[in-house]
Amino acid sequence: MDMNVAVIGAGMTRFGEFWNMSYRDLITEAGVKTIKDAGIEGTEIEALYVGSMTPGLFIEQEHIGALVADNSGLQGIPATRVEAACASGGLALREAYLSIKAGVADVVVAAGVEKMTDVSVEHATVALAGAGDQEWEAFHGATFPALYALMARRHMIEYGTTEEQMAMVAVKNHHNGSLNPNAQFKRQFKLEDVMSSAPVADPLKLLDCSPITDGAAAVILASEEKAKEMSDNPVWIRGSGQASDTLALHDRKSLCRVESAVRAANTAYKMAGVKAGDIDFAEVHDCFTIAELMAVESLGFCKAGEGGRLTEDGETALEGRIPVNASGGLKAKGHPVGATGVAQAVEATMQLRGDAGKRQVKDAQLGLTHNVGGSGATSVVHVFSREVK
Numbered sequence: 001m002d003m004n005v006a007v008i009g010a011g012m013t014r015f016g017e018f019w020n021m022s023y024r025d026l027i028t029e030a031g032v033k034t035i036k037d038a039g040i041e042g043t044e045i046e047a048l049y050v051g052s053m054t055p056g057l058f059i060e061q062e063h064i065g066a067l068v069a070d071n072s073g074l075q076g077i078p079a080t081r082v083e084a085a086c087a088s089g090g091l092a093l094r095e096a097y098l099s100i101k102a103g104v105a106d107v108v109v110a111a112g113v114e115k116m117t118d119v120s121v122e123h124a125t126v127a128l129a130g131a132g133d134q135e136w137e138a139f140h141g142a143t144f145p146a147l148y149a150l151m152a153r154r155h156m157i158e159y160g161t162t163e164e165q166m167a168m169v170a171v172k173n174h175h176n177g178s179l180n181p182n183a184q185f186k187r188q189f190k191l192e193d194v195m196s197s198a199p200v201a202d203p204l205k206l207l208d209c210s211p212i213t214d215g216a217a218a219v220i221l222a223s224e225e226k227a228k229e230m231s232d233n234p235v236w237i238r239g240s241g242q243a244s245d246t247l248a249l250h251d252r253k254s255l256c257r258v259e260s261a262v263r264a265a266n267t268a269y270k271m272a273g274v275k276a277g278d279i280d281f282a283e284v285h286d287c288f289t290i291a292e293l294m295a296v297e298s299l300g301f302c303k304a305g306e307g308g309r310l311t312e313d314g315e316t317a318l319e320g321r322i323p324v325n326a327s328g329g330l331k332a333k334g335h336p337v338g339a340t341g342v343a344q345a346v347e348a349t350m351q352l353r354g355d356a357g358k359r360q361v362k363d364a365q366l367g368l369t370h371n372v373g374g375s376g377a378t379s380v381v382h383v384f385s386r387e388v389k
């Protein structure tokens with residue numbers, strides 16, 4: 001497992017509500033941008049992995065691997081759909097990475113796509129609930145906002161986390177999103193806007209939630225030999241970790257510690273030979289504001305229970321000690337579930353190339369992405385670097 005792997009191309013659509021674009025249009029746009037960015041020919045791509053959570057429920061389409069290959073003019077290559085709820089994109093990235101590590105291919109695409117706004121929000125809520133335990137959670141009415149509300153309440157009880165601290169995540173991420181041309185929301189919010197937004201699942205309010213989004217993203221990965229031949233600005237994947245946990249929240253030892261993310265992060269750190277303190281920026285899975293607080297704890301940026309304080313002290317702001325979600329995160333950039341994990345990799349690539357414009361993290365050398373499925377039953381973490389080692 002000593003083959004180094006690099007990102008040699010990255011691209012995404014804008015995220016948002018696009019009634020004039022189909023699932024196919026989204027994936028085509030992201031694919032074309034990525035191939036152009038890499039400056040290679042489609043014929044050089046040997047395999048593709050695509051993350052898509054539930055196109056069957058959103059647009060009544062399955063067989064996504066073949067659809068994406070067909071639509072991209074890549075008919076003939078192995079094309080595989082990967083599904084792990086909201087971590088589908090992160091897992092597609094990992095599968096593409098592993099296929100190069102295994103020596104099966106040298107140039108592989110990892111893509112992610114979801115078209116969520118063609119159905120009503122009620123329909124989308126039911127589709128998303130499938131990421132949890134249908135029998136023990138969804139059947140009893142536990143939607144995703146409800147599950148994360150339970151986690152938030154428990155975090156508040158155990159650690160004294162406040163609703164204001166959660167709201168600060170939304171204020172920060174909407175600020176960052178206003179600097180990102182690809183973000184769904186460009187509008188900034190004040191703390192009082194978040195605090196007075198409509199209740200969704202107490203204590204979570206509208207502005208604590210990520211939105212319903214359409215979008216697609218893709219990266220092209222290459223083995224070290226090919227990367228050096230094909231690219232003059234590769235970004236290296238130094239570590240990759242994946243872990244699972246119980247599907248249902250109530251089966252966990254703790255409602256507010258995401259054990260799968262802790263494990264995935266430790267695996268990725270170990271593989272990369274780095275520690276949490278070495279990371280310069282992170283794109284984390286803030287599907288709800290409480291999720292970002294739990295993420296920074298899982299990743300070791302602070303101790304368990306101190307995510308609220310870390311945020312309140314401005315440490316996770318763009319100019320802070322460890323900028324988190326410079327892209328605007330799921331909260332403001334948007335959360336087309338299957339695309340999210342790949343879009344995080346696109347952001348990490350842009351940051352490490354120094355191409356992130358107004359939201360550029362200063363002196364970014366080492367970045368991390370953290371993608372979670374369901375309430376934490378799957379986590380996928382990657383460490384990216386400007387240097388190969």
Ligand code: COA
Binds near residue numbers: 125
């Ligand atoms: N953040 C910020 N603004 C949002 C938003 C969000 N999450 N969701 C909607 N808005 C805005 C809309 O743009 C709209 O603004 P406008 O009036 O200026 O046009 C307004 O809020 C109302 O939008 P609407 O479409 O009526 O919202 P909704 O009630 O249908 O949906 C949620 C709001 C929070 C229920 C929905 O976004 C949701 O379910 N989010 C969670 C998604 C989820 O669970 N993902 C999986 C995570 S694991």
